[in-house]
Amino acid sequence: MEHRTTQINSTLYDQCIADYEVRSPLFAAEAPEVVAARAQAIEQFKQLGFPSTKVEDWKYTNLVPVLKENFELEQDAEVLTVAEALLAQAKIDLLDCYRIVLVNGKYRADLSEVPAVEGLFLSSLSDAADRPAFKQHFGKYIDLSKFHFAAANTALFRNGLFIDVKRNTVVEKPLHLIHVATAGAPTYFQPRQLFVVGTSASISVIESYVTDGAPVFVNNVAEIVVQENAQMQHFYIQAGDANARYVHHTEVYQQANSQYNNYKASFPGTSLWRNNMNIALDGENVESHLYGLYLAGGHQLVDNHTIVDHRKPHCNSNELYKGVMKDESAGVFNGKIFVRKDAQKTNAFQQNNNMLLGKKAVVDSKPQLEIFADDVKCSHGSTMGQFNPEALFYLKSRGIGDEKARALLVHAFAYDVTEKIPIPEVQSHINALIDQGLK
Amino acid sequence: MLSIKNLKASVEGKEILKGLNLEVNAGEVHAIMGPNGSGKSTLASVLTGKEAYDVTGGQALFEGKDLLDLSPEDRAREGVFLAFQYPVEIPGVSNINFLKTALNEIRAYKGLPNLEAKEFLKLLKEKQKLLEFDAALANRSLNEGFSGGEKKRNEIFQLAMLDPKLAILDETDSGLDIDALRIVSRGVNKLRNGKNSFIIITHYQRLLEYIVPDFVHVLYKGQIVKSGTKELALELEEKGYDWLKEDSHETEAAEILLPR
Ligand SMILES: Nc1ncnc2c1ncn2[C@@H]1O[C@H](COP(=O)(O)OP(=O)(O)OP(=O)(O)O)[C@@H](O)[C@H]1O
Ligand SMILES: [Mg+2]
Numbered sequence: 065m066e067h068r069t070t071q072i073n074s075t076l077y078d079q080c081i082a083d084y085e086v087r088s089p090l091f092a093a094e095a096p097e098v099v100a101a102r103a104q105a106i107e108q109f110k111q112l113g114f115p116s117t118k119v120e121d122w123k124y125t126n127l128v129p130v131l132k133e134n135f136e137l138e139q140d141a142e143v144l145t146v147a148e149a150l151l152a153q154a155k156i157d158l159l160d161c162y163r164i165v166l167v168n169g170k171y172r173a174d175l176s177e178v179p180a181v182e183g184l185f186l187s188s189l190s191d192a193a194d195r196p197a198f199k200q201h202f203g204k205y206i207d208l209s210k211f212h213f214a215a216a217n218t219a220l221f222r223n224g225l226f227i228d229v230k231r232n233t234v235v236e237k238p239l240h241l242i243h244v245a246t247a248g249a250p251t252y253f254q255p256r257q258l259f260v261v262g263t264s265a266s267i268s269v270i271e272s273y274v275t276d277g278a279p280v281f282v283n284n285v286a287e288i289v290v291q292e293n294a295q296m297q298h299f300y301i302q303a304g305d306a307n308a309r310y311v312h313h314t315e316v317y318q319q320a321n322s323q324y325n326n327y328k329a330s331f332p333g334t335s336l337w338r339n340n341m342n343i344a345l346d347g348e349n350v351e352s353h354l355y356g357l358y359l360a361g362g363h364q365l366v367d368n369h370t371i372v373d374h375r376k377p378h379c380n381s382n383e384l385y386k387g388v389m390k391d392e393s394a395g396v397f398n399g400k401i402f403v404r405k406d407a408q409k410t411n412a413f414q415q416n417n418n419m420l421l422g423k424k425a426v427v428d429s430k431p432q433l434e435i436f437a438d439d440v441k442c443s444h445g446s447t448m449g450q451f452n453p454e455a456l457f458y459l460k461s462r463g464i465g466d467e468k469a470r471a472l473l474v475h476a477f478a479y480d481v482t483e484k485i486p487i488p489e490v491q492s493h494i495n496a497l498i499d500q501g502l503k
Numbered sequence: 504m505l506s507i508k509n510l511k512a513s514v515e516g517k518e519i520l521k522g523l524n525l526e527v528n529a530g531e532v533h534a535i536m537g538p539n540g541s542g543k544s545t546l547a548s549v550l551t552g553k554e555a556y557d558v559t560g561g562q563a564l565f566e567g568k569d570l571l572d573l574s575p576e577d578r579a580r581e582g583v584f585l586a587f588q589y590p591v592e593i594p595g596v597s598n599i600n601f602l603k604t605a606l607n608e609i610r611a612y613k614g615l616p617n618l619e620a621k622e623f624l625k626l627l628k629e630k631q632k633l634l635e636f637d638a639a640l641a642n643r644s645l646n647e648g649f650s651g652g653e654k655k656r657n658e659i660f661q662l663a664m665l666d667p668k669l670a671i672l673d674e675t676d677s678g679l680d681i682d683a684l685r686i687v688s689r690g691v692n693k694l695r696n697g698k699n700s701f702i703i704i705t706h707y708q709r710l711l712e713y714i715v716p717d718f719v720h721v722l723y724k725g726q727i728v729k730s731g732t733k734e735l736a737l738e739l740e741e742k743g744y745d746w747l748k749e750d751s752h753e754t755e756a757a758e759i760l761l762p763r
Pocket of ligand 1: 514515519537538539540541542543544545546555588
């Protein structure tokens, strides 16, 4: 069959298909919305499989080596103990926040500080089945015909987190989600989250990732709904070790007058980070900011694919991704902006700037604009650069050593992104991770 | 303090410094003048260790140490400072953070602990006042969007903060307005303490009226072709460089005719 060349044959694929067959009788106990979504998703996944580099969106990210490692599909695991030292790796100094711990996707109330905030509901996905917000929004926004991993996740996810911020609820302290991935044998996990920020509500969510060195392959899907006039500040802090691989899908759906800001920082460690970040601006006067900083090292591959979809008039989006590439790391940036016919008076900006520090480091950067409206302001661009020798000499001529001088220049380069981080403790944390990542 | 003997340096294969000699003792102020392209900034770059320049002969000793053997940062830590003719803009690096880092790196080299935040601020205020340097500028990104004059003042502000033994000022006066020139010169004079030395590269006599040099040298085609006292600067202002160029042609011709 023709489409087979766009798929990678692997035992993991076979395991997924078999897992669906085995578990489908049990799905009947789930919410009807979930059952329907799973049934549709498995059909999509059968069509799509795991993407080969023949698929345009996976051109630079070859999954064959990962799939060759014979990952086992996750099973319904017992409750694992987690070393406090592991959680401490993600700790953000001085930050006053609610710590929420997820182990292989499973919400662990015993390790979490459950926020006692009126109007904030938080539970595992399976405990959310009869919540109206869950029923209304679960599985509604991702185009599964285009996203291989999201299709697999939707069909087969086991564990997840649901957050519902009720109308007018302002959650003052940020939620710090710590995602722990741990396994004895090489394991493939498919955690899932659904966050619904209700009308005029606001929340900050910080997500960090830790592993204990176990070989894990995580296919995570997050669906986020930001309703009218609501606000969400959303942070991803990604660091890990070379045995961990992540494919991340974040689907954001925004309604009128809402604001969603995403700040994503990734650091050396994890050998594969694929981020799909899609935002639909589906109401007037929506504001979206996407800030990304990737500092990559070793043989790491960091792949950011974003889609900003302007569907309605009078919206603003701004995307700035900056990459610092050390050693033999590889980066991919693919940013699509769609401005639909209705979306007049759109302002949409996108920039991707890279600093190539390693002689063998590479970045493939592809900004794309597709505009169907005529009264819009849009721009995009991408740059590649190195250390400015004049600046380096200037710093050294004042007594600053080579390593410090380079670090100062990397911080300076990253500053356009780091200065935007609205929580000072998170900003310091990320600056410290930059220093650590440069060593 | 600084002893330069027969220094030769080239850039991109082209020889710029062609056997330069200069002695600077502690506490002295030396002015270096000379036509455009004669090698003044090149001398400053070679002394501070800029990569593009190859030293092809001669030596430069700083307090007895071979300066040319040290990394640029170690030269600075030993006490050599260059106020650049064209200071670089570095967006994203805050002036203050930069100064604090530089100060502490120099202190660490000397085996001293980091400056306490309070002491640093005190020093900052003191030097800001000395040079009437705008606090708003000190808080901005390093030279980013500074006017030409502001950049030059920032160089001297850094000089005051880092307190080097030898300061090389490369055309600090160009771009400064009349008041700023007076303020900067007054500041430099206050920084003089009988132990530190200055090399002042300039095209104009005016600066030397404020900062009075002990010696004036003329650099021409990569060599110091004439040295004198402050009166030489006045003479140059009046007569230009042509009379020296003729002299120098003669010496060049003499060298060819009379092999040593
Ligand atoms: N990096 C470089 N690459 C090529 N040529 C250079 C470089 N730096 C200096 N030169 C050349 O060396 C010569 C001396 O330059 P330098 O900047 O030292 O002159 P200067 O005496 O400082 O002049 P000015 O009074 O105009 O500042 C000039 O001919 C200049 O073009
Ligand atoms: Mg010059």
